[in-house]
Amino acid sequence: MNKRFMTAFSLLLAVSAAHSQAVVVGSKMFPESYILAEISAQLLEDRGFEVRRRLGMGGTKICYEALLTGAIDFYPEYTGTINEVMLAQSGNRSLANIRAALAEQGLSLLPPMGFNNTYAIAVPSHISRSAGLLKISDLRGHDDLRMAFPHEFLNRQDGWPGLKVMYGLTQDVDGIDHGLAYQAIEDGQLDVIAAYSTDGELTRYDLVLLEDDLEYFPKYFAAYLTHDRLPAEVLEVLESMSGRIDDARMQQLNRLAMEPGISIPKVAADFLRDAGLVSASDARSTVLPQLWRNTRRHLKLTATALSLAILVGVGIALIVHRRRRLANAFLYFASLLQTIPSIALLALLIPFMGIGQKPAILALFLYSLLPIARSTITALHTIPPGYRQVAAAMAMSHLQEFRYLLLPLAMPHVIAGIRTAAVISIGTATLAAFIGAGGLGDPIVTGLALNDSSLILQGAIPAAMLAILTELFFSGVERALVVPHMRSNNPKI
């Protein structure tokens, strides 16, 4: 029986995938960031590099942190954001200036891709023509225009208040939700709105951007931000994206990504082919390899965490079960951990462990610990004392007692605990994508951000299947290790 147990256990450990050297690309949680990351990933793959995608990671701080720790190798960022958030500067700075400041932190910014994604003022093209509006300064004197801006833009010092003063504008402006503004302009209820200069809606609703002729808005040029340990060959490939995407092209890509049924990998692949960066014959589906990679990563996260939890949980149970108070204290502590919401636990670990797989594994480990330890302690407590007396009278050593008596008698409960922990872990591991650990949560997080249900299903269905397979796997383990009349569905001891 011991041999069979060891086989099952090593099988569990073997699921952890081997580590290999790959370029890791990150992105933030909005479509444009996904598109730019996916374009770079496919370009690198076309040039023969292995690429791991950590897309849709929280916000700027998380991406930045990931880059500093080397959890990711690069991600698309904007000059304005770097200036404001990372370097805590206001106003425009030259590229050289920004690069010098980044270099001190071991980071470098590649040449910008061309477009500038900043706040902009948009009007329908027919109004632009009829009223002769081409520049923001043309708005002067047009007090009859109906204008509405997002609340944030209305209140930010670098938004409407400053704009009004610099251009000498006198219009009354209402507040409106960014998403609703496009609909209102389509319905003819508004004439002028604020937009981001690469919004896909601009081409969809036939809007033109007014030129910022006094250069009021800060520049948000997009460029890949890397750490300075990235190999030269990789940098060379990424640098080939320099100047490849202008405002109009980015608007078009963003718009395509909003179309139902067009995935971001497809948008990226089409762009690369049209731009002549990748030959047409190379257009292939990335869904299956991606799915396989995500599933493997998911298994690695859960299997590693679970194996550790089994070792520690069963170990602690063996140590503490003879002392009721100690056992109870441990169980209270583990229950306490269990009450922390998983997403909060993941966030709490970031300051200590950064982002990526390690904090995810630690969180999953902590969640698995309670069910495993509790079921083991319960199992050991419910073994009739008579058996242990007989074992002692039989002159069993502690090791023999463990192997011949405690382990087999506790096994049904222990397996039930491990089974519960495994299924919980597989569910919880989908949240690990938020801190860049990858896995089947990746497509779910991406799908949520892009409102793309087919992407969500690419993560949700395999995760559900994995949970079912895990159930079946552990029934198999139980059949292999536990005699029929003591299995959990037949608890006749």
Added chain:
Amino acid sequence: MNDSATEFHDVSLRRGDVVALENVSLKLKLGQTTAILGESGSGKSTLVQLIIGLLRPDSGTVKTLGADIDYDKPRPLRKRIGYAIQDVALFPHLRIRDNIVLPGRLSGWSEPDCTSRLKELLDLMQLPEDVLDRYPHELSGGQQQRAGLCRAMMLHPELLLLDEPFSGLDTLTRRSIHEQFLSLQEREAVSCVLVTHDPQEAINLAQDIVVMKNGRLQQHGTVDEVMNRPANSYVGHLCTGLSGKLG
């Protein structure tokens, strides 16, 4: 020269608030069966657990098979002793075969040695071979207790400790097990300490009887002495209406 199975010198033991044994001194002989007779709570099971060192006295000393018990290293002594208790005698996750030969395997016996000893014991206890592949819960009560006895006898013990091994059986089954026990004891020449609450069983199987009540020794003597010259009214009351040995 050692002629005692076990010797108690002024042994007292409390379990929680309860006095389990109080100032007990006795010497059980080798080469025969001694029955420890008493009601539940009389301290008779405690006495047996003291003999094998599962319990340690609060005061007094216990000598088993000729030497003071080494409580730090009790295993060598325990290998010389067979032990069987009521109800939970057999491990539920092992087939009967594996249950019985387990002490042999733990002591590093070869499989052929285990098997030949197993055959010997099955014959003695008249257990059919087909029970070997079953699990304990698939056996009748009588078969379980026979198997428990086989396991206790596996290592050719010098001393056999039986804690109510024949209780909970119907009269007919009990009688046939008694007979097998007697023939086993004769063949294997093993000394035996038998705990029972049944005076008739004590009379049938033992040469000497120790009567216990509330943790105190009431009388220790031969069957004849205890039956015919009770030390006090409790012993006398216990033995009223019993006949001599059966069969």
